[in-house]
Amino acid sequence: MxxxxxxxxxxxxxxxLLLAVLFIAGVFLFSKLLQDKQDEAPVALPIxxxxxEIAADGVVYGILLYSPTCPHCQExxxxxxxxxxxxxxxxxxxxxxxxxxxxxxxxxxxxYDYYAIPPExxxxxxxxxxxxxxxxxxxxxxxxxxxxxxxxxxxxVPLPPVPGLAEAYExxxxxx
Numbered sequence: 001m002x003x004x005x006x007x008x009x010x011x012x013x014x015x016x017l018l019l020a021v022l023f024i025a026g027v028f029l030f031s032k033l034l035q036d037k038q039d040e041a042p043v044a045l046p047i048x049x050x051x052x053e054i055a056a057d058g059v060v061y062g063i064l065l066y067s068p069t070c071p072h073c074q075e076x077x078x079x080x081x082x083x084x085x086x087x088x089x090x091x092x093x094x095x096x097x098x099x100x101x102x103x104x105x106x107x108x109x110x111x112y113d114y115y116a117i118p119p120e121x122x123x124x125x126x127x128x129x130x131x132x133x134x135x136x137x138x139x140x141x142x143x144x145x146x147x148x149x150x151x152x153x154x155x156x157v158p159l160p161p162v163p164g165l166a167e168a169y170e171x172x173x174x175x176x
Contacts (some may be wrong), residue, residue, distance in 0.1 A: 060151035061159040061169070062094045062129040065108055069100070072137050073125040080141045084148065091152045095159075095169050099124055107164050114162045130157040 066073035098104040112122050115133055127134045127144050134144040151157035159165055
């Protein structure tokens, strides 16, 4: 009679290994889903109310939502923003809002609500100019750039009347 030998790998080890593989696959798929969401084209989302008329003299006022830990945000801040600044100079005023800070979270929620951005589309980096919304490293430097240029040519684009936004802009202006 032949004796069956037990393998040194236990059932528990196999289950732990399978759970680890499933966890890693889940993290990969979730990160891919976020990247795909960034690359989608919600370029000109409609807004609930007209933009407040506070811009003048060809200045385009905008918002950039970012996270300091987001590599796409860092790319926009370190590569795209300097190009915008060089080309548009004082004709572009972009308010950078850190979505991870406590005051930034409140303001970000107000901005998302104002632009009627659904929860699944609330990603960073996201730039708003007038009633147009640009997401990610594809839209911000291309379509966003065109919108800024058109806004300057049209005489300027004001900040939207988002609760707390004008105050945040004034506070940021005093720091500079």
